[in-house]
Amino acid sequence: MLFVTIDRKSSVSLTQQIYDQIRKSILNRDLEEGERLASSRGLSAAIGVSRNVVLEAYERLIAEGYLEVRSKSGTFVAKGSFLPAKGKTSEYEKVMPNVADRKPIIDFRGSHPAMDQFPRKKWGQLTRDICYEAPDHIFGYAEPGGIRELRVTLAKYLQRVRSVHCHPEQIMITTGATQALRLITEMLIKARTGISVEDPVTDEMRNIFFSAGAGIIPVPVDENGIIPECLPKEEGTGFVFVIPSHQFPMGGILSIQRRVQLIQYARELNNYIVEDDYDSEFTYEGAPVPSIQGLDPERVIYVGTFSKILSPALRMGFVVLPTHLIETFRRLKWFHDRHTSSIDQLVLSRFIEEGYLDRHIRKMRRIYRKRREVLETAVRASFKNAKIIGRAAGMHLVVDIPDIDFDDALAGEIEKQGVRIYPVEHFAMNKGRHTHQVVMGYGSLTPEQILQGVTQLKKFLSTRG
Incomplete structure (x- = not known):
């Protein structure tokens, strides 16, 4: 059974709307192979459009092989035009997370600029x-x-x-x-x-x-x-x-x-x-x-x-x-x-x-310097034995906390709490020299996000004993 609805407020043409709905019905097997469609005159009267609009949609579907015309019989769904149902979930669908299920993440990604600026x-x-x-x-x-x-x-x-x-x-x-x-x-x-x-x-x-x-x-x-x-x-x-x-x-x-x-x-x-x-x-x-x-x-x-x-x-x-x-x-x-x-x-x-680039750089230096200061202050206040590594430059710093082994497993647990950090060991080819160190970027985070992220990080790590 063919049901076609028309939205006259849509920016999509009437012909395209009819074409899309019939094509989808065929691919989903709502219309079976060999099923006879309403005549162009009958469908146009049913949905309130001119017959030429329906004819144009039918002609496209015939040209693409979805429909076939049988002499003195009418227009039918062509054989082999439906899409077989998928037997299982694709690997792509398995690994791609549902956007609606994603939780907000405070991402301390290094060298990531402030997009809002x-x-x-x-x-x-x-x-x-x-x-x-x-x-x-x-x-x-x-x-x-x-x-x-x-x-x-x-x-x-x-x-x-x-x-x-x-x-x-x-x-x-x-x-x-x-x-x-x-x-x-x-x-x-x-x-x-x-x-x-x-x-x-x-x-x-x-x-x-x-x-x-x-x-x-x-x-x-x-x-x-x-x-x-x-x-x-x-x-x-x-x-x-x-x-x-x-x-x-x-x-x-x-x-x-x-x-x-x-x-x-x-x-x-x-x-x-x-x-x-x-x-x-x-x-x-x-x-x-x-x-x-x-x-x-x-x-x-x-x-x-x-x-x-x-x-x-x-x-x-x-x-x-x-x-x-x-x-x-x-x-x-x-x-x-x-x-x-x-x-x-x-x-x-x-x-x-x-001169706009020079001005932009001067502006961003002020912004990034402030964000770095906020991050350094928050880290030192939250982790008394932490050491900040690296020159005051760029959009990231490295934090060394001697009594914590930062590895990918711990980073995964931290991310579940809404904070993403990056163990230095992840970037090392020869492993074992940077186990207590983590990269924390501040370029794309506001001061408020930085403070919240460090607070959540401290809260989680303090519960691990």
Whole structure:
């Protein structure tokens, strides 16, 4: 039996409404194979629409094979047009939680920016202006390395704020730092399969390197960053991956002595240093430390992103390459996605040129400094023997509580209480050195959420004896 209802207030056309309902009835077997449908004249009279509307819906269903016309008999449901019932719940449905069942979580995720502070109004104004004013060629295919306007702007900006020495041709615009690191890995591990990587490090980085076919050599870090003496002495590594300005997760800053050692190491073994500079703009004690790239532009590949400064949604990153690697990288970029959005590149270029980025960073420094202070104060008040690790920078800190072993099982129990924390051991390749340490991010949490989260954490841990 066919029942069709019409909603004349809906933005969906009458034809589409009829089509959707008949198609659904067939797929769900509410209409059986071979069942005869009402004539177009009869259905149109029954639901109060013109016959042409019903005819158009029927014609679509006939063209797609749901219905068939039998001469002098009418319109029928075609054979084989229903969808067999599912025998069991799919694996996807098993693992996907019901949104309605989710409890609010205070998520201390590290390096996650404050989404509510994105400069929507100004970004929207610039986007509108550029869409009206930009020359026609901007809406076509662009250079894989990025539009020149942004590369020129970035070269000046990086020299001013990060002491990066480069010309615009050395800058390649990428779809986020993730793509940048993937392309670098593909480019450098063809003849050499190993990568020396800080340990611990974010699992995202490890996954990028693994997926590109690289072997990983973990190198320990301390409060001063990666320990150069622990680097492999033999040749065979494609590059050394470091986060020198604010190591994730431990928060250390690589000393000038170790920076010099790293460069000497890269020169001797004829390989590269890949410098990930993801949140150095947010420093709350003194001035940001200059980049390693400025010490040796031919041995250091500098990677930056605007995901942490502005928003991950922009998917805007960049690489500063030694001159002899430019063409190889450009070809790889072309094969991956041709080029990054030209409109967004132009907007970002103007956002930087007109001083809005500097203003936004100053504003966010104040906000993040306050949130860090609230978190530090709450942690020290709640856990008397806790130690805060890492320089006052970025959007996260590491808490060391000697009498608590933070592992994934404990983190799962804590999450059931409405708080999500991240054991440092989760990021470590060599296990056992960070069992009492946990990463707590504050970038995306309000002071009120931070206080509530620490209170709930203390309450739960105190009940465990």
